[in-house]
Amino acid sequence: MSTRRESRSSVVSTDALGARFDGATGVSLFRGLALSGILLLTASYITVLREITITVGGTRSLYLIALVMLAAATVLARTIRPRVALAVGVGIGALGYWYYLTATGHDLGALLSQFDSFLSDTVTLATGMTLYQMIEVNVWALGFVPAPVFLSWYLAMRKRYTLAVIPGGLALLFLVLTTDATTGVTLVGVVGGITAVGFGELDHRDGSVAQADVLAIMFAVIVFLSMTVTLVPGGAASPTVLVEDEPTTLDGAVDGDPDRSTISGSVDLSPEVHFTVVSDEPSYWRTGIYDRYTGDSWVRSGPEGAYDDTGLDSPPGEPQTNRQTITLQTDTNVLPVAPQPTAVDGELTDSLEVTDHGQPMPTERLIEGDTYNVESAIVDADPAELNEAGTDYDEDIEAYYLQTPEDLSEDFEARTADIVEEAGAETPYEKAAAIEQYFQSEYEYSLDVDRPDGNVANDFLLEMDEGYCVYFATAMTQMLRAEEVPARYVTGYTSGQQVDDNEHVVRGLDAHAWVEVYFPEHGWVAFEPTPSGERDAEHTDRLEDAREDGEDGIDIEESEDVPADGIDDERETIPNESEDLLDDLVDGNESTDNDSAQPGPGGEAGDEQELGPERGDGIGSDGLGDLDGDDPGDETDSDGESAAIPVAPGDILVGLAVFIGLAAGAHRSGVPALVGREVRRYWHGRRVDPVTDVERAFDRLEYVLARRHRPRRRGESPRQYLEAIDRFGSLDPRVERVIEIHERAHYGGDVDRAAADEAIDLVSEIAREQAPLVGRFFE
Template sequence: MSTTDATASRSVDVDRAIPDRAFRTGALAGVLVLTASYVSVLLEVTGVVGGTARLLAVVAVVFAAATLLARAIAVRTAVGTALLFGAVGFGYYFTVTGVGVGTALGSLDRLASDTIAITTGMPLLRMMAVDSWALAFAPGPVFLSWYLAVRRRYVLGVLAGGIALAFLVLSGDAGVATTLAGTVGGIAAVGFGELELRRGTIAQADVLAVLFAAMVVLSLSVSLVPGGTPGPTVLIEGQGTDGSLEANSATAPEETTIAGNVSLSPEVRFTVRSERESYWRTGVYDRFTGEGWVRTGQQEAFDGRLEAPPGETETVNQTVTVEDDARVLPAAASPVEIEGDVREITERTDHGQFHPSEALIEGDRYNVESAVLNASSEELANASTDYPEEVTAQYLQQPEGVSAEFEDATAEVVADADDPHEAASAIEEHLRTEKGYSLNVTRPDGNVAEGFLLEMEEGYCVYFATTMTQMLRTEGIPARYVTGYTSGQQVDDNEWVVRGLNAHAWVEAYFPGHGWVAFDPTPGGDRDDVHYDRLEDARENNESGVDTGASEDVAAGPEGNTSDGPDLDRVEVENAPINVSEPAGGGVGPTEPPSEIPDGALPNDRGPNGSAEPGIDSLDPEGGNGSANATDGDDGEGDGEREFPPSSPETAIVGIAVLVGLAAGAHRTGATARVSRSARLQYQGRTAGPDADVERAYRRLEILLERRHRPREAGESTRQYVEALSGTPSFDPRARRVEELYERSTYGGGIDRAAANEAIDLVDRMAREELPAIGRLYTAGRNGR
């Protein structure tokens, strides 16, 4: 009984039962965190299309209802209520989306396939009425989990909330931090709930903390591995949503975020034989999140000619030969028919764009027929503004919280415009003239369109197109963001070679009676210089894949486009996620001279391999691909600030979790107690009152005695302890004196300063003698003095 019991007695506070109330608070807080995690995801998604206030109100009402009903209704009734909430919500959702409840119920297979699509990674944002969907989704789990938590059925409550969170995780909408918070909340609720029900102690809470930390760290380290560094293939193939511009053009993913720095690839992507020069469109996007673009709706197999735009059109036939693997079907807008082997794998989006369902490989060839709008400026100016409802519902979307400044600035630009066409032209002209072209930009925080219009002075096509789209929507003109390639290098009368650096983004605005009309707000001249410098460099360096047989012979000068011909804006974004420095930082990389002038700035410092190996240096700011470069749009002065790894919320959460875990683990194993005891043993100040000093001196003595002899037993008084030890040969008689002083101080109503000092001195001397060599020397020195 000796050692263990004594230890137990000293750490008796650890075994003290924590009041149930504390555990209950912890458990309820856990459920709240879990609820907050998935509600925050819904809020974020809803924020893009508007309606967060409504969602919050619904959640609040449901919360109140759950709290009130917790004591009133039985579990079975509550489950029924939650199901009712869900039924009413989704009934509302189907009504809003025009599907109708009856239709929805009539096509359950369709519902099932949609659900599967969502749970296999289709982001919620791709849903048409995502705000209504969130409203329908939230009440059920919120009600049930809170109701069960209030009734102390924590496990079931966490199950209800956890399913909701899991759904959003599967859809890919819940980020790492959110998921983590939700998971930790759920575990906390279950853990604290169990502790409450089983009357746990602090020691058990320790275990819980260690578990948390282990869980957090494990889950993060697992999830970090696949998503850690975007490899070069990701950028070129554009598999991810990494914000690569060419990736967008070359793959047209459903979602794209807007990146910071971009670079150029001179490799040939495809050649087009066409009756007419055009931009080759690859993707259409309608929903702006503030940070990127999302294409709503799903793709369906191409099953027959698409409808041509309502206005007067000209049929343009193109033959596209794929020169590099691709996941897009470039074609002039608007494609209506496709022929060739590729037709088998062609899908169409709700926006009238073709996509291949699997990757095309080099040498694939297809014919595509496009109905190209043929409307004059006058006709467009006279077009009505009576937009069809399905167009306004989809293409006027703006994220919540668009600032008044943005609206004011837009209104100023279009002040003199009398009709939508003039307004669009004014915006286009404004952006072309007021903003410079640069590939070295840092993405602004928050709404990119606002950041570009109000703060930045330079950008590339993505910024121009995004901003123009949002400006048009602010003015009530339906608009959308499209990606693709400019016409490319003309190598023959009707043949064009299109390279990675031709990737581009532009704008389409809707004109009733005509259709979608393209606008390109990106200034042309600067861009051409930048891009051809890049091409020349590549040729000089003998990079592979830069030319086709035909394109080598053609002078690499500007393509001789007329001023209103297709503009060129060919960029490839590299490792955008690395680039998170603040716009205010305005730094440029260590090897990069300050560059505020777009032309020529970028290519000069590129390594000989350039972006032919775009991923190699993606993590190395000195690698020469300029990924660390950032030019501040405001002052244009490079501060030479080097980038730091991102200090994301995830990092902070991991850090905190690790700290908590370590602390709890140390507490659990008694390491903290040991360290602090060893430290206290050697030195003791004389600050507190004499009684406190004597007590501390005695505690130190006990540690000394414990090391030399044995710890004091639980039921042993200090006097008995010292008496018992006094029989052993190595007993230090000074211990008895210290014990006497301690006894007098503790039980005898206190002692004076002198006695306290005596006790401290005795213990000090004993402690130093206990030390190896140094201590003895010190003692000897003191004694000799």
């Protein structure tokens, strides 16, 4: 999209070339271009907000507010003075904030009393939390939009183009920091801003077309750089393309990011062992729960709290307990647990968070060999009970789990209603069973799919006939919500390869996504829309191939001699799949798992799948995908245009616009957190006592070294770390000196001011030399 815009700009400037001799036309043309630049910038952040409102509702209001603001600014530009306009703009912003507060249940008094929490929320957002995770994000979006639209258009109408870029630029920058603005949209915004500033300047000075050419070249350079230059030398140097990177393995696709699970196209299967489980009962291992659907991804909204503070809720009733011990065989940032977890025990509980949805998540990356115990409740209700559960949902449940995007078509709802009706389903349970059965019998399993451009659930139901778990689970969740049944999309792993009575080995190819449906008085029950027979076959084949090829990391001691499909005649390894009547006939073992679920609702061929009762469900969210190294969100592979971007002389605002673009290029890479560390890297901050200063200097040094080599491992002392990175090349004696001072301060408890200052200076020196550009001045 931005490419198109950009080429249009070039074309226009060529037109301007033709108008060289017509000064008057040139000038008004420049004004038109500058104004369209502002519009482009405005459009860019409204596009971001629109994506939000499409997900959660309110798109029409958004357009309306924007149009009203444009009109108001056009009119007022002729009548009020800039200062008044600024006051109006600030007033509108305040009004937006007030609107947000009242809509979220705070009274007017909160305006002042909660200003600090408003600020801290804003900071949280600006350090990388996507807006989608806010609960009342639609209200927020509507409150956010008027002020920048009004101010920038007002200033543009008054020919203050450079100033006009500021409010719009700030709005866009904020959305970049929250990671909601994609690279493409940001680029459009930046090009718009530069257009406005550049042509605005030409408009003011009656500029010549030659200068316009310079602008065009600048655009080209910026676009080119943004697509090719990577920010971090030595990071995964894949150039940013306007289409964002997608995970290429199933586990990466399912578990790439803890807060947001993006639906990908074709994926591969990774046979690498991810973890092993010893458990009372086989189960799905859940790693993530997502509630908000944007049309092409699932987002986890709502806050999270420390595990020690919040603990985990138990489902209602007195469910049976399933205890598991999970040992990770690879590094990860998700915490697989059998649903529904009620307690986690192990050394890592200090660094656990629990999401609003009841899924524990680690706050730091877990490493191979970490072990923890989980106690889970098995929600074990039979269909008759679930049928009678009724629809008396809590407000919270309705608020979280009934959301559908605005662009879900009427055909989708009609088709869903047809399917439900054909099956004669009336209660929520029957509806869920009917939809599940529909997918199992009518669809094929395939890992090779083209991702639809629009709403994935929509297209999957109406136009496709094959896909993999992500598609099935997405579509089923949305269909249930269309039928007013609270449902959520969960990710994790199937039970894996059974290697012993109660031991399972779980691999990347076991990554999975399925559906949980809420029943009052029972809690969340898992459903499995993915056709299991084909899935198993494909996944087993992949493992067998990998074994034949002798790939590394696909087996551990216990699993080496076990056939790829698990221990003979114990089909339990793949719990939930298949509970078709047909499957049950073919494979008698399976039915033992499902007895309780057998009597099908509405006579639906008796096959609900209800993984819930028998095997709970799975896992959490994020991170395993990282292992495959193709996760765009990885800190190390930030992309973007960092290196020398030409700065138009004399215009600081161009610099601002470029800065926004820069941030955009890296927006997927956890840059906001990075920025904080970046700053600390070069700037020590206020000096306190020597010991603290040395420790802080050492932290900075570690960060610098981690960037250049690798991070220090958990059980590695500074000296060992130094020795290890020494192998990469000649060791800097200053590093040794800092580590010596740090040892003295931290472990010897004794360091004087002079040594502390020396450490700080050395680290600052090292950090500066590492800086990509500035460093040259220090060499």
